[in-house]
Amino acid sequence: MSAPKEFEVVGKRLNRLDGEGKVTGAAVYASDFTLPGMLHGKILRSPHAHARIVRIDTSAARKMPGVRAVVTGASQKLNRFGNFIKDFEVFANERVYHVGQPVAGIAADSEYAAEQALRAIEVEYAELPAVFDVMEALDKAAPLVHPDWQSLKAAPIIVREGNRCSRTVIKVGDVEEGFRNSYRVYEHVFRTSPVHAGYTEPRVAVAQWTASDQATVWCNTQLLFDTQSTLAEIFGIPPSHIRVIVPGIGGGFGGKLRLGMEHYAMALARAAKRPVRVMSSSEEELTAALFRQPATIELKTGVDRDGRILAKEGRIVVDAGACSGSGPLVASTGTMILAGPYRLPNANLEGISVYTNNHPNGSIRAPSGPMPNFATESQMDMIAEDLGLDPLELRLRNILREGDIAVNGQKMTAVGLEECLDKAATAIGWDLRKPGPNRGKGLACGWWMTSRGSSGSYLKLMQDGTLTMMVGVVEMGTGALTGAAQVVAEEMGMKLTDINVVSADSLTTPYDFGSQGSRTMFAVANASREAARDLLEKMRTRAAKALGTDEQALVMRDKAFWSDEKKITFAEIAAQANTAGGGLIAEATYIAPAVEHDASRVQNHFSPAWPSPSFHVHATDLSVDEVLGEVTINRYVVAQDVGYAINPTYLEGQLEGGAVQGVGQALSEEIIIANGHVKNGNLTDYKMPTAMDVPKIEVILVTHPSVAGPYGAKGVGEPPTIQPPAAVANAVAAACGKRIMHLPITAEKILLG
Amino acid sequence: MDFRLHSAKSADHALEIAASLKDGWRYVAGGTDLVIQLRRGVRKSDDLIDLSSIASMQGIKEDGNGFELGALCTHKDIELHEGLSAAYPALRAAARVVGGHQIRNVGTVGGNLANASPAADVAVALLALDALIGAKGSNGSREIKIDDLFVSSSKTTLAPGELIEHVRLATPVVKTHSAFLKVGRRKAMEISVVSAAICLAFGANDICEKARIALGAVGPRPLRAKAAERLLEGAEIDAGLIARAAAQARAECSPRSDPRASAAYRSKVVEGLVMRGISQCVGVS
């Protein structure tokens, strides 16, 4: 590899373009947004996990002070929606099938008035049998969550059967044969609990109808265009009649990919003929948001005497909740995580999502990552222990390396896994795995993809010689748009601060797959870079004409084109274009190239090949209190193959934050649900880690450039949440000998388990 | 939440306002317990009597006999008071693990006691320190032994309308050592899953003359493990005795299972905490 070229803007630790406003508090978030005459909406939710609605009487509520509109399933005809299966209703019609399901909404002069009026709505329910456990739900005798499942519209990739709402399979070789040839075969079952995405700003939307079939919604979604088209589907109007604007978003982490409050705000605003704001309370967030699915993972792995994996059979069963939501996708992608970044000569991996009468779940940061990784990477350590091998050595004997064929038949390139393992192990001091009593070290490795999906970018040269970039994503706090702007600035020979970013408005910005899937910076930068090249060509043509020289003779320097001593600045080029006509604008779109895989190995897979895969290793050193069972993390190391660091500071921030989020799922976070009812629906009892619970996260950036990525970058945002549960579980086992197979790893499980 | 707020200028003024209102009013100090209860609909109040600007109920006074903590003294006030911290490390240790800084800046000792949560940290520490609660009601002032204050979760022996004016702590005898320990799922911002406050006073020859073991979240109220205390009193404390006392303390608890933890875990952990707490006290003696 040749020595890396020195860049002016990319690769630099520059301040975020949106940084000052966010630090000073000047930035406007969706929850700050108000309109004149705006009403406040509140939602009445089902207290039952499964019941027939016998009667709803809203007459008393309508007469309450300040009430302007009441909406129920019967009062407004709204279409069903859902990503893969149309199994969501805005307001329940005949039945409720989970606790917390919206039954009615009220818009009133104040939140308080709306809340009071909710209590005046009378609903009579007739309870129906419900099912809460995925394994029971799979039983033929279980009550059907959707007795009408066959009539619900679904994407063709979805294979359903009763409560099973999807099934994906990856099959390679002959696992039975593999098990027969194995020296040892290990079988384990692991479980994980639902967790909340943990964004700071609750989901909020303000909706205003500007005509009988046109509306604008200000909200904090991560996906402008998915929100737009879903709302259009619900209200039966063309997507372009709905404008979605995100004034600002206080974190998303996948929890704001799907509709939050937008549809309720729109329905209420239509009924009230006034703008309506709906914001979920923190209690609603913790009882009625889209959680990360709990999962049951069954794993059977056969190895030879040296620990080489000969066969792997696994199944991830995802509790989708009462509506499929992201469940099918999570189960599907979960099969790749079950495989792990290992060479598997024989494999049979299945991912299914299952309806239960629990609350529907969503896609949280690396949606299918932590659950199967916890299982796979815990089992790797259990195998190592049984074989008397160092867990690091066991991994080194099985990992994918450059040119290897992965489980889906994809040929692996730019594989930085071994380097991540080496560096993480060295950093944590792997040689001394048990530094003292009740203290131990553990590591876990993983892989993930950079999601595809299209991005577009409009660029225009401004009269002052700066550049405006218009893109259809939302800056979620990752710094993705600063990264993309750094790429554009590099291309244009500008400073980062010369780039003005316009985003988050479905009307004015080009289509984009959105802020998700570790793809935002990757795809937006690629599209914008292409547009920048085009714009530069146009500018060069004008400059050559103005200076009376050949385009080839021009040199670009200091935001100007030079021909010997003569120059024309970007500002002058813009001014000239503006007065003489032909203002300087450019556009481009980008979608990551499809990756080849072996289609005969996969069935009904949502992402059968992984574009620009990333590789990661987490290692931790922790202590377990032998009397109390409490875990104290002494050190935590993340080594991630990021391809290339466009802005190392924000990249490190991603890896630190993701690791902390993962440590939360590992040790303390869980939505506790009994018979469909959340038992800890408040921030007193839902435990995200505090600054006292996590040490400094030590980040090591490994760079094996992706051919497709801007300057070699890979998607980075989701991966750091994947490995913490397994790394922590392995370290706990090393520290005190307790192997916890059900997340979270609480002190109670360690002490009593 | 919808209520009228009445600002009281003195303890007597607060009692006067209370007398003038129909049932359903409540005192509010820092509001860190009450506002959440109102917000969640656990409680409803049409009238709140705000105690927070009563000058005589603020701050910590120290004289020859000991300390007087105004009921409005905040957890932060306790944490930062050097004399009090030196005399009773357990109290400081409890105060500095209440919620986060914001809560400690507004939450009061009076509120912590009157709210009567079995998990209240400062209340548990004060229980181990034999605090005297100065209360004032329509029948005048009285002092209540802290052990007589708590009845059950959110129930005290305060008469209707009676308020807590101050909390008194005697100057500790020479060889007094105290410790407070708490367990929760996180290392901060945590309601105690179990807590233990220990206060031991030693005479000549290192004989334990007085022992107090107060436990949080293992019964319907902050409770004393009195049989365990008796095991320690009059004895020279060694490892065997510590283990016996801890086991005895465990036997005196009646923990419940709830989403925070199971009864079995609480039971096991309370023994460990008492063992550690006593060891800490003995270690410094």
Ligand SMILES: Cc1cc2nc3c(=O)[nH]c(=O)nc-3n(C[C@H](O)[C@H](O)[C@H](O)COP(=O)(O)OP(=O)(O)OC[C@H]3O[C@@H](n4cnc5c(N)ncnc54)[C@H](O)[C@@H]3O)c2cc1C
């Ligand atoms: C995020 C958070 C974390 C917390 N963490 C902890 C913790 O770790 N440990 C802990 O122990 N507590 C914790 N708490 C609870 C609370 O902060 C404390 O109990 C605090 O001391 C209560 O005091 P206050 O002044 O806010 O009480 P308020 O809410 O004002 O009042 C509480 C109750 O006491 C009554 N009251 C108040 N003052 C008097 C008085 N002088 N006389 C008679 N009655 C009175 C009120 O009528 C009310 O019923 C936490 C609370 C929050 C919100």
